[in-house]
Amino acid sequence: MNIKPSYNRWLILLVLMTAAMSGALMQTSLGTALPTLMKAFSIDLSTAQQATTWFLLVNGMMIPLSAYLANRIPTKILHIVAYVLLLVGVALSMFTPAQKDMWWLFVAGRIVAAMAVGIMMPMLQVLIINMFKPAERGAAMGMMGLVVGMSPAIGPTLSGWILDKDHTILGLTLSNDWRSIFVIPFIIIVIATVLAPFLLKNVMETQKLKLDYSSLILSVAGFGLFLWGFTNVASQGWGDFGQVIVPITAGVMLLAVFAWRQLKLPVPFLDIRVFAKKEFTIPTVALLLATMAMYGVEMMLPTYLQNVRGLSALDSGITLMWGALFMGFMSPVAGILYNKVGVKLLCFFGFGVLTLGTVPYIFLNTTTPTVVISVLYALRMAGIALVMMPLTTAAMGALPDEKGADGTAANNTLRQVSSSVVVALLTSIVQNVINNNTPSSSLKTSDPLQYAGKVLNASMDGFQTAFLSSLIFAVIGFVFVFFMKDDKKGEK
Structure with a gap:
C-alpha cells in the first residue's frame, strides 16, 4: 500500500539513503586497507580477506531472511534495529585491539555489520515501490542508484585517502590509521539512527508469517x-x-x-524452483561468473599494488577509482543498449571486453606502469557493466510476475555467496602459491638481496594465478552466452 499523505516520503527516503550509504561504504572500504590490516594484526593475505569473505557471505544469507522480517516486523522498528546492529558492528571492528589473537573480534564486527546491511539494502527498493506512485518512482530510484552505486565506487579511494596521511574535516582529525576508515561510516549511521525514530514510518503492512x-x-x-x-x-x-x-x-x-x-x-525459505526455468538459470549462472571474474581482480589488485609495487593506499585507491566510476557511467548505457540490440549480443560484447581486459593481467610484473593497470581495470569494469544489468533483467524477465520476488532473492543470494566463496578461494590459492615458492629463512641471512627477490617473485606468481582464474571465469561466462535466448526486453 502507499503510505498516508501526512507522511513525508522524501524525508523517509533521506533516512533510508543515509543508512544505505554507510552500509555501502562498509562493503567496499576494506579493499585498499587490507595491506595495512595485515601489518597491524601480523596476519597473512588469506586471513585478512576473511573480513571481506564473511561480510559477503552473511550479507547473502540475510537476503532471503530480510523478506520475512520485512513482512513480519513493522518498518520503523526493523530499520532502527538494523541501524543499531550496524553501529555495533562498525564499533566492534573499529575498536578491536591490533593484536593477532584479537582478529576474530574484528571479523565478528564485520559479520554483525553484514547482518544489518543484509536487512537494509534489499528493503530499500521494496520500500520505494510501496511509498511512491509509479510516476514518482523514477526520481526516487535515481536517487537511490546514485547513493547505492557511487558509495561502493568511492569506498576504496576514500580508505586510501584516509590512510595516506592525517586529515581534518569539520574540526575532526582522521589519523592515517586503519581505525579511521570506519569513522565516516560510523558518523553517517549515527545520524541515520538519530533521525529514524522521528522520520521513519511503518510503510508496509505486517503479516503473521511462520519462519x-x-x-x-x-x-x-x-x-x-x-x-x-x-x-x-x-x-x-x-x-x-x-x-x-x-x-x-x-x-x-x-x-x-x-x-x-x-x-x-x-x-x-528460498524458492529454488525458479532454477527449473533455463531462461532464468543460464543468465543467472553467467551473472555469477561475471561477478566472480570481477572480484578475482578487484580484491587482489590493491594488495598487489601496495605489497609488490610499493604504492601508497591512496595511489592504489585512485587506480581502482577510475574503473569504479567507469562502471557507474556505463551502467545506464547498458540499459539503453539492452533495448536496442538485445541481451545476447550485448553480453557477447561485454564478456569479450572483460576477457580482453583481463588477459594482460596474467602478464603483470613488478614494473608494469600503473597507468596501464588503471586503463585495463577501467576496461574490465566497462565489460562488467555491460553484462550485469542485462543479465539480471533477462533472468527476472523470464519469470512470471508472481515469482519476481523469489527470483530476486535467489539471484541476489547466490551472487553474494559466490562472491564470498571466490574471494576465499582465490586468496587461499594466492597464499598457497606464495607459501610454496617462498625461499627458506636461511637464505635471508646468507643472501638478503636474493631472498627479497625470490619473495617478490613468489608474491607475483600468486597474484598472476588469481588473475588467471579471473580470466577463466570470464571465458566460461562468454561460452554461457551462446545458450541464452536473445530477448531485447526480457519478455516472458
Whole structure:
C-alpha cells in the first residue's frame, strides 16, 4: 500500500539513503586497507580477506531472511534495529585491539555489520515501490542508484585517502590509521539512527508469517562450513582432512538437504524452483561468473599494488577509482543498449571486453606502469557493466510476475555467496602459491638481496594465478552466452 499523505516520503527516503550509504561504504572500504590490516594484526593475505569473505557471505544469507522480517516486523522498528546492529558492528571492528589473537573480534564486527546491511539494502527498493506512485518512482530510484552505486565506487579511494596521511574535516582529525576508515561510516549511521525514530514510518503492512527455522539453520550451517573450509586452505593446504575436506563436504551435504527441503515446503525459505526455468538459470549462472571474474581482480589488485609495487593506499585507491566510476557511467548505457540490440549480443560484447581486459593481467610484473593497470581495470569494469544489468533483467524477465520476488532473492543470494566463496578461494590459492615458492629463512641471512627477490617473485606468481582464474571465469561466462535466448526486453 502507499503510505498516508501526512507522511513525508522524501524525508523517509533521506533516512533510508543515509543508512544505505554507510552500509555501502562498509562493503567496499576494506579493499585498499587490507595491506595495512595485515601489518597491524601480523596476519597473512588469506586471513585478512576473511573480513571481506564473511561480510559477503552473511550479507547473502540475510537476503532471503530480510523478506520475512520485512513482512513480519513493522518498518520503523526493523530499520532502527538494523541501524543499531550496524553501529555495533562498525564499533566492534573499529575498536578491536591490533593484536593477532584479537582478529576474530574484528571479523565478528564485520559479520554483525553484514547482518544489518543484509536487512537494509534489499528493503530499500521494496520500500520505494510501496511509498511512491509509479510516476514518482523514477526520481526516487535515481536517487537511490546514485547513493547505492557511487558509495561502493568511492569506498576504496576514500580508505586510501584516509590512510595516506592525517586529515581534518569539520574540526575532526582522521589519523592515517586503519581505525579511521570506519569513522565516516560510523558518523553517517549515527545520524541515520538519530533521525529514524522521528522520520521513519511503518510503510508496509505486517503479516503473521511462520519462519522455517530448519531451513534457516541448514543454510547458515551449510554456507558457513563450506566457506570455512575454503578459508582454511591457505594455512592447511588442500589435503587437510579435518579443517578443509570435512567442512567443505559437510557444507555441501547440508546445502543439499536445504535444497531438498525447499522443494518440499509449500512456502519455501528460498524458492529454488525458479532454477527449473533455463531462461532464468543460464543468465543467472553467467551473472555469477561475471561477478566472480570481477572480484578475482578487484580484491587482489590493491594488495598487489601496495605489497609488490610499493604504492601508497591512496595511489592504489585512485587506480581502482577510475574503473569504479567507469562502471557507474556505463551502467545506464547498458540499459539503453539492452533495448536496442538485445541481451545476447550485448553480453557477447561485454564478456569479450572483460576477457580482453583481463588477459594482460596474467602478464603483470613488478614494473608494469600503473597507468596501464588503471586503463585495463577501467576496461574490465566497462565489460562488467555491460553484462550485469542485462543479465539480471533477462533472468527476472523470464519469470512470471508472481515469482519476481523469489527470483530476486535467489539471484541476489547466490551472487553474494559466490562472491564470498571466490574471494576465499582465490586468496587461499594466492597464499598457497606464495607459501610454496617462498625461499627458506636461511637464505635471508646468507643472501638478503636474493631472498627479497625470490619473495617478490613468489608474491607475483600468486597474484598472476588469481588473475588467471579471473580470466577463466570470464571465458566460461562468454561460452554461457551462446545458450541464452536473445530477448531485447526480457519478455516472458
